[in-house]
Amino acid sequence: MNKLILSTALLALTAGGAFAADTIRMGTEGAYPPYNFIDDNGEVAGFERELGDELCTRAELTCTWVTNDWDSIIPNLVSGNYDTIMAGMSITAERREVIEFTQDYYPPTASIYLAPEAGIDLTGAVVAAQTGTIQAGHVATTGATLLEFATGDETIAAVKNGEADAVFADQDFLLPYTEDGSLVVVGDPVPLGEGIGMGLRKSDAELKAKFDTAITAMKEDGTLNTLLKKYFGDETSIY
Template sequence: MKKTILSTALLALLASPVLAQDVVRMGTEGAYPPYNFIDDNGQVAGFERDLGDELCKRAALTCEWVTNDWDSIIPNLVSGNYDTIMAGMSITDERKEVIDFTQDYYPPTESIYIAPEDGVDLKTGVIAAQTGTIQAGYVAETGATLLEFATGDETIAAVKNGEADAVFADKDFLLPYTEDGSLKVVGDPVALGGGIGMGLRKSDTALKDKFDAAITAMKEDGSLNTLLVKYFGKDVTQY
């Protein structure tokens, strides 16, 4: 959606004074391409790095990026080790019991299974998924044997070495692993979650409002769609 004029309220919010904190620490995993990863220079890169930097600019905030293992990314936000989570995190009711979210900056998407060959029994087989993800929760309810790993790369390795029959994860993360033909999409895609948003502590309402306003502005001027296409291709669902 594109609009050339933002509402007066939105402009006022974006122009409001910087929050009391000097630096906003942006927490990410750095291991979930193309959302976030570590580049050859050892820096956080990817869709969420580009988006987060632009959101901070529009919100007049000074932001720094820090990385944290996925399995403790919410507890470390709550304990104050950083101020936001931008890590391909789907908005769910369960997570909203512990933290708050901005509006989504990536629309609800599909999760898929990939495996070395067709014929995998996805209901009774051994399925690898990353610990603490909505995909792991889904597999646990299907009747299949869930094999959890700390990182997405470990789930891929488990399938390639025969430890698991298939991997279940976000489509955009898994599809690149099918490009060499060693793994293929099996079964039907599954729609999970309510889109991807930025996680924040429930007490940080002013910070949430600033980022929400910046996300709205990027949706309205089309710049968020530009980033989506850059990282996920022209077929990505846009705003």
């Protein structure tokens, strides 16, 4: 028992010491374009990579990037495998019970359904969504049959191979899949979440303050809006 208590205490101490470390490890999924993805050189790229690097520069922090599967991304933050989450993660009350968030760096935006053809009855459909997302939680309340997958790409594949009738995810992730005409938007957009923010351990208040200050500065000087338009288009929500 005493060994278990000591081990738990040491883990908490280690996890709480991120700000004192020489390098801040930025955790992301690397599989949710244009928010984050792995480029042809095997490097993390996308909106959150560019934004995160700029935030680290403004906060005078040395940062490196770490990838982690979405379904374990919060547990591995809490256990100390990295120090932040920048992975298109919506701020929700449920997640706030486990981790802390910075202020949002992307305003609340809509989620949408895609299907092979218009006119599908979504309430009676089989709908694919990525596990552990607010979109999966929403589908579960609609009366539709929820089919969960580990990655966004798998949700798209499930619709294209007939395993699911529709897919539900962030509008910015799904819209590129309509360009070849194989999938179309069905139903109305659904606003979910409180915007997208950076996740941190609750013990890292000083690190959170550093990043909040940097996000505020980018909002005030317009550079965050410039990045949002670069990756999500001129019609995207801005500050």
